[in-house]
Amino acid sequence: MFKLFWVWEEQNETNELDIEINKTIENSEDIWQIALDILETDYDIFIVAPIAWVDLSDINITLNKSVLTIEWEREKPTSIYNRDFILRNSECFWWKFIRNIILPENLDFDKIKATMDNNLLVITIPKLKFNNYNIKINRVEW
Numbered sequence: 532m533f534k535l536f537w538v539w540e541e542q543n544e545t546n547e548l549d550i551e552i553n554k555t556i557e558n559s560e561d562i563w564q565i566a567l568d569i570l571e572t573d574y575d576i577f578i579v580a581p582i583a584w585v586d587l588s589d590i591n592i593t594l595n596k597s598v599l600t601i602e603w604e605r606e607k608p609t610s611i612y613n614r615d616f617i618l619r620n621s622e623c624f625w626w627k628f629i630r631n632i633i634l635p636e637n638l639d640f641d642k643i644k645a646t647m648d649n650n651l652l653v654i655t656i657p658k659l660k661f662n663n664y665n666i667k668i669n670r671v672e673w
Contacts (some may be wrong), residue, residue: 571657574658575655587610590602592654599631600629601628640656
């Protein structure tokens with residue numbers, strides 16, 4: 532899994548990797564990734580993401596093969612940000628968010644559940660259950 536974190540930092544020196552990343556970012560719209568935790572038990576995988584200021588109907592969760600995509604757009608509340616003000620500090624994220632998670636194939640994708648409680652998105656994916664068998668080896672006589 533790859534993680535891309537957007538960082539604003541002025542540097543006098545750049546290397547080839549920095550140049551390639553910057554070229555990509557300049558040509559695309561602002562898309563951010565939300566931080567998340569992935570937890571595992573013997574029976575389930577849990578994906579936990581804090582998501583605030585977003586209606587449930589605006590969150591889109593899709594599964595394509597074994598890639599789970601979570602996306603939404605958090606817009607600035609116009610009741611606050613349309614006022615005449617001086618912005619002294621800006622740490623809130625008001626852009627489009629997309630996060631792709633590559634999942635293992637031993638999950639029961641037909642039983643995925645998503646819940647939201649207190650701005651915490653929890654996606655639960657049960658693991659497939661396989662029976663254990665002991666196989667007796669028979670001797671072949673010629």
